[in-house]
Every structure is written in structure tokens, then in C-alpha cells.
Amino acid sequence: MFDLTDNIAMVTGGAKGIGKGIAQTLTKAGAKVLVCDIDEDAGQQTANEVNGEFFKLDVTDSEEAEQVVQRILSQHGRIDILAANTGIYPEVMIEDMTEADWDHIQNINLKGLFFTAKPVLKAMKEQNYGRLVLISSITGDITGYPGGSIYGATKAAILGYMRNAAVEYAQYGITVNAIQPGMIGTETLKKELGVLYDKGAEAVPMKRLGEPEDIGAAVNFFSSKEAAYITAQSLVVDGGQILPETPDVIQ
Numbered sequence: 001m002f003d004l005t006d007n008i009a010m011v012t013g014g015a016k017g018i019g020k021g022i023a024q025t026l027t028k029a030g031a032k033v034l035v036c037d038i039d040e041d042a043g044q045q046t047a048n049e050v051n052g053e054f055f056k057l058d059v060t061d062s063e064e065a066e067q068v069v070q071r072i073l074s075q076h077g078r079i080d081i082l083a084a085n086t087g088i089y090p091e092v093m094i095e096d097m098t099e100a101d102w103d104h105i106q107n108i109n110l111k112g113l114f115f116t117a118k119p120v121l122k123a124m125k126e127q128n129y130g131r132l133v134l135i136s137s138i139t140g141d142i143t144g145y146p147g148g149s150i151y152g153a154t155k156a157a158i159l160g161y162m163r164n165a166a167v168e169y170a171q172y173g174i175t176v177n178a179i180q181p182g183m184i185g186t187e188t189l190k191k192e193l194g195v196l197y198d199k200g201a202e203a204v205p206m207k208r209l210g211e212p213e214d215i216g217a218a219v220n221f222f223s224s225k226e227a228a229y230i231t232a233q234s235l236v237v238d239g240g241q242i243l244p245e246t247p248d249v250i251q
Contacts, residue, residue, distance in 0.1 A: 002224040005030030008076045009223070010069075012116055013086035015042035017186035018135065021212020022083050022219050029220050031081065034072055036116075046079045059086045059112030069119040076170050078127050082120045084113050085135040087154070091147035102150055111152035113161065121169060130174040131223040132165070134158050135215070136234060138180045142242055155180075159234055166232035172225060173232040177222040182238025185209035205240035 009026045013019040022072045023033045023046055033052035037043035040056050047054035049166040053075075072079060075198035087109045092101045117132060122132025136159055139145065140152030159178055183200040185208075201208050218237050221227055236242065 001226055002220050003030055004081070004220065004223060007080040007223070008072070008078055009081035009083065010032065010034045010036060010072060010079050010120065011083045011085060012036045012057060012073075012112075013135075014083075015039045015046050018181065018184055018212045018215050019083075019085040020046050021214070022085060022216040023052065025213050025216025025220050026050075026081070026083070026207065026223070027052065029223075031223075033048040033124065034074070034076075036068060037086075055115075060107045060118050062115040065112075065115040066119050069116075073108055075125055079120050079123050080129065081131045081133065081219075082117065082124075083133045083135070083219050084115075084116060086112050087135065089139075089147060089148070089151040091145050092150060094201075097150065097190075104139055105150045106154055109151070112159055113158065117165070121165070121174065124174050125169065125172045126208075128173045129167070130172075131227075132169075132174065132176045133219050133222045135175070135177040136178045136180045138182050138236060138238055138242055141180065141234075143235070163232045169217065170231055175222070175227065177227075177231060178234040179215055179218045179222070180234050180236045180238070181210060181215050182236070182241040183209050184212060184215060185214060203244075204238070205243060210237065210239055 009031040011019055011023050014023045014035035024035050027050040033050050034049040035043050035052055038056045038058045044054045057068050058064055079164050129168040137155040140156035141146055144152055152191055160176045218235050
């Protein structure tokens with residue numbers, strides 16, 4: 001089950017962290033993975049590790065996004081899977097927030113999704129098949145933390161985009177789903193929210209942070225033919241983080 005042999009999979013933000021985990025798990029399922037990222041060195045390294053290809057992509061540049069998609073289509077003829085993973089989560093308190101802060105995070109997390117998904121969905125529509133998997137978060141839709149208002153707003157908005165895009169493209173054999181990760185133990189989490197990296201596992205019933213491959217496994221599921229009748233759904237992958245009603249519940 002969940003065999004993705006010969007699928008062409010585009011992973012944005014695929015150089016490190018969750019994106020790298022997605023690239024690795026898609027590869028294990030048989031997909032040809034195209035790692036897309038603004039970080040050329042790390043992106044090329046990940047592409048080499050998964051026997052894939054690297055494409056430099058700044059998701060905030062609509063022309064570059066269009067060009068990258070066209071290059072992929074020219075080389076491979078189709079795009080079966082888009083794992084839209086690019087995102088940032090700097091901590092910015094509301095009273096310290098500037099318009100530039102707001103625009104920067106929105107441009108990457110939300111507008112970047114729009115710029116990338118638009119040409120991919122057009123190609124999927126023409127081939128009458130596709131799997132668009134969006135990486136949202138439990139933050140914004142379910143949980144929140146001080147300094148996460150912009151990030152949470154973008155991740156909640158991704159779910160709104162998902163539901164409407166799913167309706168728009170369902171008749172063309174395209175599914176649109178999302179994954180809502182909890183705390184995943186990446187270097188970015190350590191850099192941006194170090195306290196969660198160091199102590200976050202205490203709040204998780206499983207007593208560990210998630211691994212990038214845990215998110216990759218969920219991407220494989222939504223990308224599979226077995227998930228053909230599932231669209232506009234989000235899957236929480238958090239080790240039970242959102243379950244306890246009070247901290248005392250966790251043993």
C-alpha cells in the first residue's frame with residue numbers, strides 16, 4: 001500500500017527539517033523527488049541523498065515559481081504530488097510587530113503557497129490527476145502561543161485555502177489535503193523556539209518530539225492512490241499534544 005513508484009513529487013522547503021523528512025519518505029515509497037528550496041547548498045545535499053533533483057526556488061517570487069514548474073514539466077512531463085512545506089515561524093509579540101514583520105511571514109507562508117500551487121494545479125488539471133498536500137500546523141487552528149499570532153494566522157488560512165481549492169479541483173482527479181504537525185524536533189525549532197525544543201516533549205503524552213519522517217509518512221498517505229476519495233481533510237500529527245485538558249493529566 002501507498003506505493004508511489006514513478007510518481008513525480010515536488011517538495012517545497014525540502015532542503016532541511018520537515019521538508020527533508022518528506023523528501024526521504026516519498027523516496028522510500030518510490031517517488032522521484034524534486035527538492036525545491038531557496039537554500040542551494042542544503043537543497044542540493046538533500047537531493048543527492050534521496051537520489052532526486054534540486055531546483056532553486058524562492059516561493060515569494062511568482063515568476064521564479066512559474067519557471068521552476070515549467071522546467072519540471074519540461075524534464076519530467078508531469079507533477080503528480082506537490083508537498084507545499086515552505087514556512088517560517090519567528091516569534092514576534094503583537095505589540096512589537098511591524099508591518100514588515102507581518103508581510104514577511106505572510107509572503108512566505110501564504111503567498112508563497114499561492115505562487116507555487118497555482119501553476120502546479122494548472123498542470124495537474126491538464127493531466128486529470130494530482131495530490132496537493134499542504135503543511136499547516138496545530139498552531140492557529142487549534143493552539144496558540146505568545147509571539148505566534150502571524151504564524152498562526154497563516155497556518156489557519158492554509159486550511160481555508162485547502163477547503164476551497166479542494167472543491168475547485170475535485171472534478172479533475174485532484175485531492176487537496178493538509179497536515180497539522182505538532183512539535184517536530186528540527187533545527188529550525190531549536191533556533192526559533194528553543195524552549196519548545198528543549199522542554200516541549202514534557203507536554204506531549206508520548207514524551208518525545210515528532211520526527212520529520214512522521215510528517216513524511218502522512219504526506220505519503222495523502223499522496224497515495226488509496227487516498228483518492230479523501231479531500232479537504234486535515235490530519236493532526238502531534239503525538240497527542242492537543243489532548244490533555246490540563247498539564248496534570250500528563251503522567
